[in-house]
Amino acid sequence: xxxxxxxxxxxxxxxxxxxxxxxxxxxxxxxxxxxxxxxxxxxxxxxxxxxxxxxxxxxxxxxxxxxxxxxxxxxxxxxxxxxxxxxxxxxxxxxxxxxxxxxxxxxxxxxxxxxxxxxxxxxxxxxxxxxxxxxxxxxxxxxxxxxxxxxxxxxxxxxxxxxxxxxxxxxxxxxxxxxxxxxxxxxxxxxxxxxxxxxxxxxxxxxxxxxxxxxxxxxxxxxxxxxxxxxxxxxxxxxxxxxxxxxxx
Amino acid sequence: xxxxxxxxxxxxxxxxxxxxxxxxxxxxxxxxxxxxxxxxxxxxxxxxxxxxxxxxxxxxxxxxxxxxxxxxxxxxxxxxxxxxxxxxxx
Numbered sequence: 001x002x003x004x005x006x007x008x009x010x011x012x013x014x015x016x017x018x019x020x021x022x023x024x025x026x027x028x029x030x031x032x033x034x035x036x037x038x039x040x041x042x043x044x045x046x047x048x049x050x051x052x053x054x055x056x057x058x059x060x061x062x063x064x065x066x067x068x069x070x071x072x073x074x075x076x077x078x079x080x081x082x083x084x085x086x087x088x089x090x091x092x093x094x095x096x097x098x099x100x101x102x103x104x105x106x107x108x109x110x111x112x113x114x115x116x117x118x119x120x121x122x123x124x125x126x127x128x129x130x131x132x133x134x135x136x137x138x139x140x141x142x143x144x145x146x147x148x149x150x151x152x153x154x155x156x157x158x159x160x161x162x163x164x165x166x167x168x169x170x171x172x173x174x175x176x177x178x179x180x181x182x183x184x185x186x187x188x189x190x191x192x193x194x195x196x197x198x199x200x201x202x203x204x205x206x207x208x209x210x211x212x213x214x215x216x217x218x219x220x221x222x223x224x225x226x227x228x229x230x231x232x233x234x235x236x237x238x239x240x241x242x243x244x245x246x247x248x249x
Numbered sequence: 250x251x252x253x254x255x256x257x258x259x260x261x262x263x264x265x266x267x268x269x270x271x272x273x274x275x276x277x278x279x280x281x282x283x284x285x286x287x288x289x290x291x292x293x294x295x296x297x298x299x300x301x302x303x304x305x306x307x308x309x310x311x312x313x314x315x316x317x318x319x320x321x322x323x324x325x326x327x328x329x330x331x332x333x334x335x336x337x338x339x
Contacts, residue, residue: 009269046266060263104265107277107293219258241294243260 009104011048012036013097017071022159026125027089028064028075031098036072039063041136042109042129042214042242045074045102049084057083062128062216062242063103066135075159077125108214108242112140116212117205120148121195121225123217126244127159130216134167134174143173149203151195151221153182177203195221197228207234219243261292264304267318268292271325272337279337284330285313 014031021027041063048058059082065073078089092098110118110133118137120130127150137144152158158178168176179191179199191199205211213229215222222241230236261277268276277293288310295315296307303319308331317328329335 008273009266044262044265060266101266104269104275105262105277105293106275107291108262241260242262243258 009101011099011101014072014100016092016094016096016098019092019094022075023157025089025157026075026077026159028073029088029092029098030065031072031074031100033072033100039067039072039103040106040109040111041067041132043103043105043132044129045072045100046104047074047084047088048099048101049087050099059084060104062132064128064131064135066132066139068136068139075125075128075131108216108240110136110212110214112136112142112144114212115142115144117209118144118146119204119211119213120146121213121215121217122148122150123195123221124152124157124244125159126215126217126222126242128216129242130214131160131163133214134164137174138167138170138172145205146174147203147205148174148176149179149195149199150176151179151181151217154180155183155185155188195225195228197232200225200228200232204229204232204234207232210235211238213239214242215239216242217244259297259299261295261297261306263297263299264292264306264318267304267320270320271318271327274337274339276337279335281315281335282333283308283311283313283315284333286311287333 012033014033016029017032018030019027044060044062046058046060048056050056061074061076063072064075076085076088079085122130137146164176168174181194184192215225222243226239226241229239265277279292280289282289288308290309294309296309298305303317305314306316308315313331315331319326
């Protein structure tokens, strides 16, 4: 893929147009960014904060909005000992300016013109770039058969829960499976454990259908899911991964 | 000085922005050949350690160091000894 937009990756000032509290620890920032030349679903931006004394801290956040959306959204999990996320989740207000550069990345991207069956596997806030793909799929009126397996700690930690329910109820080929690893509400009929081979065998497209697979989440979860799929015979080159680390702060 | 993510194992997606400071092209889809084992890997799938000083990129097959990138005092130090060849789109 060739680069998009200007060759020099410049820092830009985005304005917070909207704040959405997704879960108690996670918020989405919807930003107006001047001279934004568009993005692909799965790309990220770097966000930089500068203190009064000039000290700078920088983190990468996946873009959660669809390329078709007029505004850019990032979804941030607050890490109490982080340098950037406690500002973005809790301190920042509508109208504030946020310094960012992007879009960045061409490896972990999906285009709605790709009609291979799609398998998305998310852990925690790793849902963000996959949500950009799901939103892109919907905005492009794609009916690509798509399955999302989404692992969260508890029901209240499920990001985009209502929107995922709504999109899955459209019956246009998207199905969503949840697993809750720590606590489950009474009457829960989803999975209640970490992602394992049995779960993947139930949720994943048969390998004969040659699905394209995107996995994003904490490093151990991503590596476990990817190696299980390779062991199950899925083509390693069709599996794309993005590790959030212990998450960046 | 810019502070990157702390003591974390990530992948090449995380250094897409840093590489765009150095190269003019999108680099996560660039393919590098490991000088140790010959594995060809996209930058997006390599293993990246961002615990200072600097960034260390390792081969996903043999764990050899592919690249070291250090920035500070207005300079970049880019050690590509471990990459035999880096191919990217014009």
